[in-house]
Structures are given as structure tokens and as C-alpha cells.
Amino acid sequence: MLLAMDPTRVADRRHLLELYYKLDRFPEALDTAGEILAKFPADVRTLEVKTRVLMQLRRDHEAMDTVEAWSPPRPPRFSAD
Numbered sequence: 001m002l003l004a005m006d007p008t009r010v011a012d013r014r015h016l017l018e019l020y021y022k023l024d025r026f027p028e029a030l031d032t033a034g035e036i037l038a039k040f041p042a043d044v045r046t047l048e049v050k051t052r053v054l055m056q057l058r059r060d061h062e063a064m065d066t067v068e069a070w071s072p073p074r075p076p077r078f079s080a081d
Helices: 010-022 024-041 043-055 060-070
Strands: none
Touching: 010 024, 010 043, 024 043, 043 060
């Protein structure tokens, strides 16, 4: 309720996100991650937790899309020669 009244409390939202994740409250974690990412789309920790939640929910395609947002692409290890 306090967070609804003061949306600038981002650190508190991040803490709440971690708690939701640890308590397996995945829908609430996704909602909270969405609120944080709406303001800070490059927040790596939030993107990481969102990826983990999506994996737990077996939403693998969405999880991969989220990974691409926070993990830079790696060059191939081997050449195609």
C-alpha cells in the first residue's frame, strides 16, 4: 500500500521483488518487475529476477527475450571456416 502511494520508492520495490521471488509469488513478482522496468528498463537485477520467474513458470520464450535485454550477445567461439 505504501508503494502505491509513493511510486518513487524504487529500492523498496526491488526489495519487494526479491521477497516475492523467494516466496514463490511469481505473478506478484512479474507485476513488480514490470513496474520497476517501466521506469528503469535497463535494471539488470530486475531483468535477472524476471528471467528466473519466467523460467519457473515455464515461459521459456519470454525468459529468453528478457535475457537478451540484460545479457549482451557473445561472439561465436569458433569460426565457420
